Amino acid sequence: MQGSKQFKRAILKNLVLGLRKRGVASRDMSFHERKSAVRHAADAALAAARGTAPCWSRSLAAELSRGQDAQLRPATSASEEYTPRKMTMCKRISRRRRSIRARPKSKATAKAADVLARVMVRRRTRALRDIVPGGRGMDECTLLGETLDYAVSLKAQVDTMQLLLRALQAPKNPMLMQQ
Amino acid sequence: MSSRRPRSRASGGASRISDEQISDLVAKLQALLPEARLRSSDRVPSARVLQETCSYIRSLHREVDDLSDRLSELLSTSDVSTAQAAIIRSLLM
Secondary structure, eight states: OOOOOHHHHHHHHHHHHHHTTTTTTTSOOOOOHHHHHHHHHHHHHHHHHHHHHHHHHHHHHHHHHHHTTTSSOOOOOOOOOOOOOHHHHHHHHHHHHHHHTSSOOSSOOOHHHHHHHHHHHHHHHHHHHSSTTGGGGGOHHHHHHHHHHHHHHHHHHHHHHHHOOOOHSSSSSSTOOOO | OOOTTTHHHHHHHHHHHHHHHHHHHHHHHHOSSSSSSHHHOOOOOHHHHHHHHHHHHHHHHHHHHHHHHHHHHHHHHHHHOOOHHHHHHHHOO
């Protein structure tokens, strides 16, 4: 699964425009300010290129505009606010766990393994919730779909930034768009 | 979307559908991961795939961070060739 060329081109265009807008090529910036601006531009470019369809993209865009208001808060991975749904989700998970433990152990081992696998999956999904923007408000199925989309998009972002870096470093062959 | 119908806990039928969707998504995540051994084997447990996915996304975050570093270093250095400076100016100013 790969991000499309169209998608990467959109990221690149947004990135260049965003970098221009933030004046990163000017001399009067501290290193931290400049890096923050570049990172911000990269994430904004990604979210804008992906659009409002996935939840992670909307959450990321919202987070970035909040960050901007807060005056260059260093960009970290999704640090979402506590949402009421998270509490309900945890309750549901612990309620399910209790009912799982209540099952008699005389059932076939295969079934028990199934159950354990489900529990492990739930544990790992919790980690994903903190990593994927907006992950805490989602049900498991949506979260996995969003994770898939998010991972593909992140890879496209990385590829695009590498391309830009190469282009800016190559004085003889500017903007070699070989892809 | 999710099959969070109130009847699903009692019947178990609806939760089976959701398990299928989840296995399908996990399979797709597995196909995405860069590690060849995880991709080739088709009996990798879902929890493992999710764990690797977490690591993968975290490493992508670090890469974006590193690339932001390098981009901003490139833009802040005055030690660039005139040709390079011209490119940077034409593209980013």
